[in-house]
Amino acid sequence: MIQQELRWTPFLLLFWREIRRFMKVVVQTVLAPLISSSLYLLIFGISLGKSIDLSSGMSYLAFLIPGLVMMGCLNNAFSNASSSVVGSKFAGELEDYKISPLSHSQIIWALSLGGVARGLMVATITFFVGQIFCYIQLGEMLSVKSPLLLVFFLLVGGIGFAMMGLSVALWSKTFDHLSAFGSFILLPLIYLGGVFYSIDTLPVFWQKVSMFNPILYFINGVRYSILGVSDVNVWFAALMSLVLLFVFYILSIYSFNRGSFQRW
Amino acid sequence: MADALEILNLVKKYDSLIAVNDVTFNVKPGEIFGLLGPNGAGKTSLISTIVTVEKPTSGSVKIFGTDVSVQPRVTKSMTGIVPQEIVNHGFFNIEEILTFHSGYFGIRNNKTQIHFLLHKLGLFEHRHKRVKQLSGGMKRRLLIAKALVHQPKLLILDEPTAGVDIELRQSLWEFVTELRKSGVTILLTTHYLEEAEQLCDRVGIIHQGRLRRVGPTKELIDEFTQRNINLVLSKTTGSLTNKYLTHQDQNKVSFQIPSTMKVGELLAQTQLNVSDIVDLQINEGSLEDAFRRVLGGVE
Incomplete structure (x- = not known):
């Protein structure tokens, strides 16, 4: 009897806790990304975008929106999951998970889905803000070419990055470790992953280097889903996204088995 | 009937430090067992392995006959722990904390038990407050409520009265006695030996990771005093x-x-x-x- 109850309830309650957690600090989790997306669209999309000509003839503002949508999703999924673990470590709450019958798998999926929920919320807000900018600037809104692919890339990318956030947070021994990972690894990868430019504009050598950046596949997957254009084959991007999700999942399982649950 | 807790040749090492060294003892169902020892004796390490926060280096721990290494989710369902240190739950109020904690143990609608505990521990009127708004004594009582939301058969109290005033200590011990009467087995560590003497049916004395003596409280006193x-x-x-x-x-x-x-x-x-x-x-x-x-x- 109790085993049956342990199958879903602990997972669902932890997932619900994650949603409630980021909704309690809605200014930090939703409004702040809204402001930053608006600034990116205003400065890069409208102001600088006027002087950027894409070879496809597409408006730079339209090109930018999918990248910002995915960047918002990945960043927030990562931040939500990692800050949840780090915050729980700091408060001593992480040991609560360990002493309860929550399995590692349940914790990973609940926290990852919590992270992707925030990521999707920010992605949606960014997309709608982008649509407003598009309407003002171009006189029309973007139509999504493939909604299913869009959901696929947002979900797979968001869950993967949330899992990476969990792993980094579990291995972090101080807030500095987490912030160093964000500043020195995650941020450069996102900015160099094709959010603001097409890798076709890079020299051949750097194009090849870019192919090792996992974020390139997520960004281009979303760009293809919305605009129908991509620097890489979309099915290859989908395959790479699934491979990366698998890698991040294995990494998070390993981290939960070996990382520290003890409070700071 | 299986022992509530059976610890057999348990060893826990941290690099070169042996925190728990070949410890063997059992706790019978329905008894209050006191695990006593000076600071750094190995009590918390021992408890950490019982609740699977730490993996044992060797040896075994069984709760009501089930090995914690083999079926940890089963043993965790039967165990409640009041840790030594206060846990801060940042964003959530007391009622939310207890609701989530019940959920982790597979209980979705647990309002009756939560409200019973809140009344019993004098926290009901504070149920909408966050942890940081509570006094030290209230925080301790919240830890006890958390440990009891799923009505465990084995309750582990790791120095539950550390830094608590005499009145609250007294009421906590009364509550512990009530719990024992209701059939809960209790393993406790405390530095208040006078209270341990009154409460515990049996005690184990641990020092430098080794269990030096274990037995009925009265017999131990008779033997050594x-x-x-x-x-x-x-x-x-x-x-x-x-x-x-x-x-x-x-x-x-x-x-x-x-x-x-x-x-x-x-x-x-x-x-x-x-x-x-x-x-x-x-x-x-x-x-x-x-x-x-x-x-x-x-x-």
């Missing part, structure tokens, strides 16, 4: 000769006898007349004395 008998006589008596005599000054004499020896036996040996005794004072040995003796014997 002596009774001090102080007599005031109506008149000065001649020099007494008795192997238990520790002090004699005019009409005042003192003896130290084994805990198992009766006062009547002593009087018979010394051939003192009961009618000559004006006052008699008996100081029984305490758990604290036994604890000191056990630790003193190994240092």
